[in-house]
Amino acid sequence: MPTEQTTYRIMGIDPGTNYMGYGIVEVEGNKLRSVVMGDIDLHTMSNPYRKLRYIFDRVSKLIEDYEPREVALESPFFGTNVQSMLKLGRAQGVAMAAALKHDKEVFEYAPSRVKLSIAGSGSASKEQVAAIVKRMLKLDYMPRRLDATDGMAVAMCHYFTARTPISQAMGEARVKGLGGGKKAAKGTSSWETFIKQNPDREIK
Numbered sequence: 001m002p003t004e005q006t007t008y009r010i011m012g013i014d015p016g017t018n019y020m021g022y023g024i025v026e027v028e029g030n031k032l033r034s035v036v037m038g039d040i041d042l043h044t045m046s047n048p049y050r051k052l053r054y055i056f057d058r059v060s061k062l063i064e065d066y067e068p069r070e071v072a073l074e075s076p077f078f079g080t081n082v083q084s085m086l087k088l089g090r091a092q093g094v095a096m097a098a099a100l101k102h103d104k105e106v107f108e109y110a111p112s113r114v115k116l117s118i119a120g121s122g123s124a125s126k127e128q129v130a131a132i133v134k135r136m137l138k139l140d141y142m143p144r145r146l147d148a149t150d151g152m153a154v155a156m157c158h159y160f161t162a163r164t165p166i167s168q169a170m171g172e173a174r175v176k177g178l179g180g181g182k183k184a185a186k187g188t189s190s191w192e193t194f195i196k197q198n199p200d201r202e203i204k
Contacts, residue, residue: 009035011068011099012155013059014147015076015092017084018043020055021145023152024066025137025159032159034137035066039147048087052094059098071099072107072158074114074150109157114150117157129153 007028014021016039023037040058045051063071073096076088099106112122118136119128130149133156134142143149 008070009066009068010155010158011063011066011071011104012151012153012158013071013073013092013095014150014154015073015088015095016042016147017051017087017091019145019147020058020091020095021147021149021151022059022062023148023155024062024068025152025155027159032137032156034139034152037143037148037152039143039145039151048090052090055091055094056098059095060102063099063102063104068104070105070107070158071096072109072154074154075108075110077111107158109154109161113161114153114157117160118153126150 007026009024009026012023012025019042020040021037022040024035026033026035040055042051042054045054073092076085076092096106109117115124115129116122118124119132121128126146126149130142130146133139133149133152136156137152
């Protein structure tokens with residue numbers, strides 16, 4: 001993410017098959033403010049394919065309306081229910097496709113990484129995350145469902161992660177193993193890139 005003083009927006013998405021949370025923040029220099037957050041209500045839709053089409057259309061419309069520069073999504077968590085994981089993965093994939101269709105850069109973050117970035121603990125509850133999101137963005141209201149604050153937390157996680165010195169030094173070589181972002185080019189180590197660009201950081 002560029003470090004110059006500029007204004008841009010980040011969209012965060014918390015994929016779901018009943019409710020898909022989203023949040024958009026605007027960055028201006030070192031200031032971060034909430035633009036919009038909410039959830040896409042899917043729980044009354046019984047046809048799984050129409051549900052996926054609805055996700056695609058709604059995410060596309062949000063991108064067109066608010067014009068985020070980057071889109072960050074929470075990765076599906078690993079669970080014992082294979083069918084639930086499959087449905088969640090499809091929902092995330094469709095939301096990702098909508099972002100890519102609009103030529104947006106896409107990033108992924110593990111659920112524990114999002115919680116750690118916002119609340120300082122990878123096992124924080126949804127309520128804890130929501131309370132901290134509200135305080136950090138100085139919101140005077142809370143959304144109806146915590147899916148919305150989860151979506152906003154993903155956007156904030158991307159903002160914080162991309163602004164760290166090591167992430168800026170690695171640039172496009174940010175790897176998912178470090179908590180999110182794009183994969184490094186084949187045959188290129190993220191640490192090798194960091195050391196090459198910051199030789200004074202290497203301990204010999």
